[in-house]
């Protein structure tokens with residue numbers, strides 16, 4: 001072979017596309033998963049648009065999911081992040097939602113996967129420039145899901161006959177997971193609703209958990225006759241069944257959605273374990289936070305709660321707007337979000 005002194009050099013320096021987040025739909029069309037090039041991942045079940053898994057780059061699961069959770073659409077998922085809409089709990093005295101099941105119908109309705117988008121993270125990466133090869137460390141992926149009045153089954157639509165449109169977005173980046181919703185009234189009559197993200201955080205040992213950021217806030221204690229109380233100036237600890245609806249910020253104005261109309265955000269809620277921060281939950285335009293742990297007896301009574309001592313490894317921190325009702329006039333929209341980070 002004759003050597004050529006002037007042959008073109010290999011194109012090794014050709015700039016390639018940065019590694020992209022991988023988004024896959026499960027073969028049975030039941031869930032959508034996304035993995036960042038750096039390894040973080042999220043899985044969302046179309047049933048309820050329920051986030052069922054969120055892992056860090058090392059594969060450590062951040063959410064608690066019951067071993068007996070029904071993932072086949074037969075009931076709401078026990079664990080992950082079920083979405084509560086349009087009523088929190090039940091409210092027999094409120095005619096518009098009196099016939100609806102506990103926590104509404106969103107968590108038991110099948111959402112449509114609307115698509116993904118990727119972008120560079122707005123939050124600076126802690127990975128540092130040398131490790132952010134091709135900016136992979138800065139990438140985020142957003143998965144959008146939709147549910148509308150027209151998409152409800154006939155029975156549910158009869159119970160709640162409003163023309164709503166709900167877009168739920170799950171946004172994964174290296175540092176955090178954001179779940180946010182926009183509910184709009186596309187019909188010609190007003191409706192009222194409540195929303196909440198029923199996040200089951202995974203902890204190692206509930207007895208070592210402290211929750212900060214709720215000091216001096218008022219709350220409704222659902223395990224003590226729904227009495228209104230004020231949190232003392234110290235962290236919340238869990239030593240028995242706990243079911244509290246905290247008010248952390250003033251209620252959003254009707255139809256709020258643009259930042260100028262939003263509530264001023266309350267301080268983030270911080271979950272510490274053995275003195276170390278394991279989660280920070282920031283709320284955007286969601287003025288309530290429910291703190292829930294069923295403890296022994298209630299866990300025993302739930303057929304889909306396994307293992308029975310799993311209450312030791314979970315803590316629900318549930319940002320929402322549930323203290324009153326959001327009234328949406330025709331054409332109005334309401335928007336709220338939570339961002340969970342692990343430090």
Ligand SMILES: O=P(O)(O)OC[C@H]1O[C@@H](O)[C@H](O)[C@@H](O)[C@@H]1O
Nearest residue numbers: 102103198222243244290292318
């Ligand atoms: O069993 P469900 O319907 O998923 O609800 C679980 C809990 O959800 C919490 O948000 C409520 O405050 C509790 O009262 C309720 O028990």
